[in-house]
Amino acid sequence: MEKIAFLGLGHMGAPMARQLLGSGHPLTVWNRTAAKAEPLVAGGARLAASPAEAVRDADVVVTMLAGPAALDAVADAIVPELRPGVRWVEMSTVGPDAVKELAARLKDGVTLVDAPVMGSTDRAAAGQLGILAGGETAAVEHVLARFGTVTRTGPLGSGAALKLVVNAAVLGGVALVAEALVLANALGLDEDTARTALAGGPIGGAVGRAFAEGVHFETALAAKDMDLATSVARLPAMEAVSAHFRRAAADPATAHADIAQAVARIRNF
Template identity: 50%
Template structure:
């Protein structure tokens, strides 16, 4: 079992770290806010956490957070270490991380699809990008966390994650708007939802009304910003940003927010 350092114990990071510890990996963790280690072996700094680690996993909020934390530990990475970044930061940020890697250190970008429940049970979908040798080495670690889909070279996993999130988040916003319009047109909510759920939008309707997902609206807006795109994704992001009161609630909260906004 390779020695792992896990940096970032947020909603997703903590259950993921616990999965790796339960699999038998010697594990050291670090989190920006202290007190999150919860029975795991904690380090005071990122540099302390990664010192002597074979594999470093980062699970942080955004490109700025990854860049800042990376600046605090990359000098401590030994030749032969593998860095797996599982944050959602997009391919441009991944390229910037590659440019600052110490000699002999490999990087895999491996963002995930799934929420807190799948993170705890190993049911995530992992989009992995990187050189073949690095992906081969990362595979046994990533398989402890979920189903691994190899996407291609460096940045490919980060890119596919943005494609999927762009489609999903915009679709949830569209379903929320459609249900709000249904109320204005006198169509009962249960009828509109039933008919939508019986058609090609079934998966989106289910996600829009999920009671066990935990993907904050603010992170959904961040992913749309990273994805770029055209007017549809830009409009969906504006919808999310227009409701700051639900920023820390799951994405499904946008459905109720849109209905309330239209009276």
């Protein structure tokens, strides 16, 4: 059986790695905070002491990290250890430039696929994420299918690019809901009535996400994603949204909370 290494056991990575425990593949995991791996180890995974150790014998490497800086640091450790024939599935939200830079660092014979995900922690735990997969995906689709439904997006980097588009739209919608409720308050409207009307309109999905419970999309990571998106093109409305999330990420009370907690911060700006 192929040996799989999974690096990055945060709010998304841990439930995703758990989907691999029942696959029959030997699973090695690594996380900067080793304690987060304990439930997976109890379920049969092996804990590696370092990223290099995790990938040394792996056939498939999966990374789910916080952002470009974390990916770069892990790449420094594991690129020298990757053998020809290894497939690396990069699932973090890092943007297409980071994916292309990573590809340029790899040795001949190592295949890179970018496959960021759509969905939050609840869908990760259920194995129902949407996978946006760019590059030569055929050799890893059996692994990707453990996480959810795979959409092939095109050449390497296209999955990472589409993820920025999706996240910018989601975060823009959430911020717009927050400001719409500021307007409702200024007009003297009952908030529950205004919220119900918004939920029944075209922006209903963003209303649901703005007040969701039991899911986790860290506000600091949302700010990172908006910065990535607004660095690619001139997006005046999205730049305002990005500023909202940066302010929320700078507040210790909301930085590591779900983006639903940032809604109150945006409304009080």
